[in-house]
Amino acid sequence: MNNDKLIIGGHEFNSRFILGSGKFSLDMTKAVIENGGVEMATLALRRANNGGEENILDYIPEGITLLPNTSGARNAEEAVRIARLSKELGCGDFVKIEVVRDSKYLLPDNYETIKATEILAKEGFIVMPYMYPDLITARELVNAGASAIMPLAAPIGSNRGLVTKEFIKILVEEIDLPIIVDAGIGKPSQACEAMEMGVDAIMANTAVATSGNIPMMAEAFKLAIIAGRMAYLSGIGRVLENKGEASSPLTGFLND
């Protein structure tokens, strides 16, 4: 397991739990990151408040890779604008592209996401597009220069779990980039199940932020993701459809 690294855009990570930093208080950020064994966390870009409000960057421990998202973007042009502004804040080259035009289910616009990926990859960004799990789109994103693919499990913030499981499986089988399930995962068992399928990492935010004990839930996710990864690397045992098979020896019974 020590040599089992997640590699995104040439950067190595030991943790396969990417944390979304929204919806919980700033002073909890450090505990959540530490309990979750998190090495990468997302941020959003918004109009700054004047008057010396506290900044999230002061609450994220050293050494954490920051992944700014383009939330709020409704098309490729806006995503590119947000990504470029984020880069000016001096936190590296990573960007999670998020282009959402649908205000009810918050589903991503795959077409605009491909366009933004192409532009930003050419500019040297390490592009991680959030997308609806569609194989054709994923292939286009690979061609556009993406460094990972981030299919949704269910609508953002819904905690509904692996609703798109079969389609994420197809991406795992067909796409050579890291597949990171992002959005919709509601509890550790669902993260574990995705990891058992061969997904490379899990991104979660709402599942942690809406739990009863936020730092403890971060740790539960860490353990579930590790368990799922170990199970995947071990190779899942086979399934018998129409019969059972004894686990104990079938010889040497007392009444033989």
Place this chain on the structure above:
Amino acid sequence: MRINGKTISLKEEIKLSDFLEQNGYNINRVAVEKNGNIIPRAKFLTEIINDNDIIEVVSFVGGG
């Protein structure tokens, strides 16, 4: 001028860095766009803004 969607009046030209400081922004934690173009942090000290400019000042917040 317009700053983050609000109209204010700027009596005279001012250096961007002075404007940000006077208005309570943390210079080390913001990125700035003037009339649609990003102003690199290295130019905050020399960039001049006036009452015709449209300025966006952004920073990171928590988000997924």
